[in-house]
Amino acid sequence: MEYQKYYVPEQSKFPIFAATSMFLLVMGAASTINSLGTESNTGKYILWSGLAAMATTLFFWFKKVIQEHLAGLDSAQLKKSFVFGMAWFIFSEVMFFAAFFGALFYVRSFAVPWLGGEGEKGLANMLWPDFESSWPLMSTPDDGAAYTLPEKNLSFPGFSHLLTWLPLWNTIVLLSSSVTVHFAHLALKAGNKSTFNLWLGVTVLLALTFVGLQAAEYYEAYAHYGLTLNSGIYGSTFFMLTGFHGFHVMLGGFMLAVMLIRSIFYNHFEPEDHFGFEAASWYWHFVDVVWVMLFLFVYIL
Amino acid sequence: MSAVIESHDHDHHHGPAKGLTRWLFTTNHKDIGTLYLWFSFLMFLVGGAMAMVIRAELFQPGMQIVQPEFYNQMLTLHGLIMIFGAVMPAFVGLANWLVPMMVGAPDMALPRMNNLSFWILPFAFFVLLSSLFMEGGAPNFGWTFYAPLSTTYAPPSVTFFIFSVHIMGASSIMGAINVIVTIMNMRAPGMTLMKMPLFVWSWLITAYLLIAVMPVLAGAVTMMLMDIHFGTSFFNAAGGGDPVLFQHVFWFFGHPEVYIMILPAFGITSHIISTFSRKPLFGYSSMVWAMASIAILSFVVWAHHMFTVGMPLAAELFFMWATMLIAVPTGVKVFNWVATMFKGSITYETPMLFAIAFVVLFTIGGFSGLMLAITPADFQYHDTYFVVAHFHYVLVPGAIFSIMAAVYYWIPKWTGNMYDERLGRLHFWLSFVSVNVTFFPQHWIGLAGMPRRYPDYALQFADWNMVSTAGAFAFGLSQILFLFIVLKTVRGGKKATSQVWEGAEGLEWTVDSPPAYHTFTTPPKVS
Numbered sequence: 001m002e003y004q005k006y007y008v009p010e011q012s013k014f015p016i017f018a019a020t021s022m023f024l025l026v027m028g029a030a031s032t033i034n035s036l037g038t039e040s041n042t043g044k045y046i047l048w049s050g051l052a053a054m055a056t057t058l059f060f061w062f063k064k065v066i067q068e069h070l071a072g073l074d075s076a077q078l079k080k081s082f083v084f085g086m087a088w089f090i091f092s093e094v095m096f097f098a099a100f101f102g103a104l105f106y107v108r109s110f111a112v113p114w115l116g117g118e119g120e121k122g123l124a125n126m127l128w129p130d131f132e133s134s135w136p137l138m139s140t141p142d143d144g145a146a147y148t149l150p151e152k153n154l155s156f157p158g159f160s161h162l163l164t165w166l167p168l169w170n171t172i173v174l175l176s177s178s179v180t181v182h183f184a185h186l187a188l189k190a191g192n193k194s195t196f197n198l199w200l201g202v203t204v205l206l207a208l209t210f211v212g213l214q215a216a217e218y219y220e221a222y223a224h225y226g227l228t229l230n231s232g233i234y235g236s237t238f239f240m241l242t243g244f245h246g247f248h249v250m251l252g253g254f255m256l257a258v259m260l261i262r263s264i265f266y267n268h269f270e271p272e273d274h275f276g277f278e279a280a281s282w283y284w285h286f287v288d289v290v291w292v293m294l295f296l297f298v299y300i301l
Numbered sequence: 302m303s304a305v306i307e308s309h310d311h312d313h314h315h316g317p318a319k320g321l322t323r324w325l326f327t328t329n330h331k332d333i334g335t336l337y338l339w340f341s342f343l344m345f346l347v348g349g350a351m352a353m354v355i356r357a358e359l360f361q362p363g364m365q366i367v368q369p370e371f372y373n374q375m376l377t378l379h380g381l382i383m384i385f386g387a388v389m390p391a392f393v394g395l396a397n398w399l400v401p402m403m404v405g406a407p408d409m410a411l412p413r414m415n416n417l418s419f420w421i422l423p424f425a426f427f428v429l430l431s432s433l434f435m436e437g438g439a440p441n442f443g444w445t446f447y448a449p450l451s452t453t454y455a456p457p458s459v460t461f462f463i464f465s466v467h468i469m470g471a472s473s474i475m476g477a478i479n480v481i482v483t484i485m486n487m488r489a490p491g492m493t494l495m496k497m498p499l500f501v502w503s504w505l506i507t508a509y510l511l512i513a514v515m516p517v518l519a520g521a522v523t524m525m526l527m528d529i530h531f532g533t534s535f536f537n538a539a540g541g542g543d544p545v546l547f548q549h550v551f552w553f554f555g556h557p558e559v560y561i562m563i564l565p566a567f568g569i570t571s572h573i574i575s576t577f578s579r580k581p582l583f584g585y586s587s588m589v590w591a592m593a594s595i596a597i598l599s600f601v602v603w604a605h606h607m608f609t610v611g612m613p614l615a616a617e618l619f620f621m622w623a624t625m626l627i628a629v630p631t632g633v634k635v636f637n638w639v640a641t642m643f644k645g646s647i648t649y650e651t652p653m654l655f656a657i658a659f660v661v662l663f664t665i666g667g668f669s670g671l672m673l674a675i676t677p678a679d680f681q682y683h684d685t686y687f688v689v690a691h692f693h694y695v696l697v698p699g700a701i702f703s704i705m706a707a708v709y710y711w712i713p714k715w716t717g718n719m720y721d722e723r724l725g726r727l728h729f730w731l732s733f734v735s736v737n738v739t740f741f742p743q744h745w746i747g748l749a750g751m752p753r754r755y756p757d758y759a760l761q762f763a764d765w766n767m768v769s770t771a772g773a774f775a776f777g778l779s780q781i782l783f784l785f786i787v788l789k790t791v792r793g794g795k796k797a798t799s800q801v802w803e804g805a806e807g808l809e810w811t812v813d814s815p816p817a818y819h820t821f822t823t824p825p826k827v828s
Binding site for chain 1: 318322323325326327328329406407408410411412413414416417420421424427428457460461463464465467468471474477478479481482485486487512513514515516517519520521523524526527530531532533534535537538539540541542543545546549550553611612613614819822823824
């Protein structure tokens with residue numbers, strides 16, 4: 001086989017713009033957070049300018065990569081680099097969630113039982129002798145002295161309430177979306193663009209539905225259950241895990257929406273050549289698997 | 302290629318762009334490698350200056366020069382800068398320069414992302430260092446930033462610290478993805494995995510570790526951020542969390558991290574010892590398996606950093622035995638290096654001197670590590686200068702000596718000029734003696750009970766602290782000589798041949814010194 005030249009762009013302005021935007025972003029975010037509760041707006045201006053600069057840079061960067069691809073600059077080998085790159089990026093995301101799942105397992109298996117006087121390090125109970133361990137944790141060891149205790153939690157309410165239990169519907173929505181995105185992929189491989197657009201559109205709608213339901217759940221938790229970030233370790237792990245997942249759903253949904261726009265308005269993607277879409281769909285399946293883990297360990301068990 | 306020809310090289314398709322924008326917009330792995338290496342050297346000097354402040358304060362007992370608050374900030378920033386700013390970027394810089402040339406690739410797999418990985422770093426360290434001028438001062442909780450010191454009792458600048466760690470992590474992850482994809486996808490035809498040079502193998506494994514643990518560090522600092530500003534209780538027992546949870550999450554990152562800083566050193570040492578012994582490396586495949594085993598074991602030993610924190614007995618035993626297991630593959634590596642030298646025709650050029658010193662002194666650091674792995678003994682050693690001596694032995698005459706060895710070994714290839722051998726050896730002997738004078742006495746004062754991280758100490762530790770400080774300043778000054786040697790070599794010197802070293806083998810020695818701006822635009826055939 002003859003060697004196809006590996007495309008190395010000569011010089012590029014995108015990375016330095018991206019790095020500068022990232023700098024504005026973190027300076028802005030840190031200043032904003034440090035001046036929470038004050039009148040200062042400087043941090044917010046820096047943060048928003050960083051976000052805008054980042055979005056603009058990424059838009060033009062991706063645009064350029066797509067143009068290079070359409071111009072036929074990508075060899076088969078370069079496409080493989082994108083495939084490997086995406087796979088390892090998803091692995092890094094897996095490890096990010098692993099940190100939070102690890103924290104959840106640790107507090108449930110060790111920290112909370114020890115504080116309640118159970119297990120080998122149960123002498124921790126002498127800190128707050130009245131505390132009894134339970135999960136979901138409805139009362140903090142300090143009995144709400146520094147925290148606002150929740151009245152209700154979002155764990156599995158029993159089979160009699162199954163159909164009115166929001167997380168179940170979230171699960172159904174997200175699992176179906178994984179199936180629909182797969183149908184879209186099959187249609188694309190069969191060369192059936194309109195079916196592809198249809199299934200991809202359905203997937204994006206399901207993503208929006210999920211985010212909507214999640215927002216409703218958060219509203220419910222904050223407004224009626226008294227369950228907040230400040231409710232002790234149950235609230236902390238609940239909101240951080242579901243929150244980061246929700247954020248990833250938005251990101252994945254946005255990626256799929258971009259693919260839909262590219263397909264409808266620009267007629268991108270060929271039956272044999274559509275890694276942009278494939279990468280987004282991999283990401284989507286990853287987000288789906290994380291949800292299954294969440295459903296199991298945050299909601300049911 | 303002579304310097305005269307190079308200065309007439311105006312063809313922008315083959316040569317670098319002109320001016321400052323060359324460095325800002327570059328996608329070339331050699332340019333980016335150079336940027337990484339210079340950035341790392343700059344950070345080495347900054348972190349080194351902080352070490353000098355620390356050692357100056359410890360020259361005599363009592364408070365001499367700085368306030369204890371400022372001492373804590375120096376201690377914290379010294380650790381963070383040396384790890385994330387000096388050692389890691391230096392290895393990434395070496396990977397950038399060498400991996401594409403060693404596997405016969407035209408460049409890194411994702412050249413633009415490569416530029417981004419580098420340019421994040423100056424910004425990240427600007428954010429971190431700017432905290433020195435903020436209200437309440439810079440982070441002062443040690444490089445391990447244990448909660449609640451880093452949460453409840455942290456200065457306001459901790460928020461900036463958290464975000465700078467976030468973008469350093471993003472930089473590392475992108476850099477690691479680039480290395481891994483280059484190695485997996487860009488090898489020349491015929492270069493099977495088990496034909497790869499060991500430096501490439503060491504980086505493949507390092508990159509995997511980086512992608513696996515940098516996100517966990519991001520998770521740890523995110524939990525800190527939420528605890529500090531948004532009312533969560535991950536690290537607060539009053540809310541059902543646990544400060545010890547922080548240590549678990551941190552060291553799950555932290556232990557693989559220390560191997561991230563030593564595996565590339567293993568690769569470098571294997572190349573240099575083989576070249577200057579004029580023998581093929583003894584036990585190539587066992588070297589690969591040893592590195593892979595070390596990497597896998599690194600995920601299950603993290604809690605040996607926290608034996609005294611109050612873990613269940615089963616955990617103490619498990620982490621003790623698992624840690625000791627690491628001595629087996631490490632022993633295989635040391636054996637192989639020695640066996641490679643056995644009956645070799647050895648010459649002692651500067652890279653070889655640094656490499657041999659690496660083997661000996663890293664082994665000493667490894668042995669003190671084994672002592673620390675013994676749980677009951679660790680109750681005595683924990684948080685003393687013995688620990689400080691241990692990790693400085695594996696990091697300074699370990700990781701940093703290997704980086705210096707690599708610079709001497711490959712700089713003729715990079716610049717086309719030979720360095721000054723006489724000055725190189727002088728630099729080695731100055732560094733070798735002073736590093737031991739600095740850190741060896743710390744074993745003794747540590748075993749005698751001097752705790753780490755305090756600006757003051759009891760009188761009985763005075764003599765060895767004075768010796769240690771003298772050694773530290775000698776080591777610091779010796780590195781100015783290193784800078785001078787590197788600059789001298791960049792500016793000129795005896796011309797290097799393509800192979801440079803008589804016993805050197807590998808694709809990077811088949812191209813010109815210095816290599817063309819783009820090497821291997823069509824892949825070479827490897828048999």
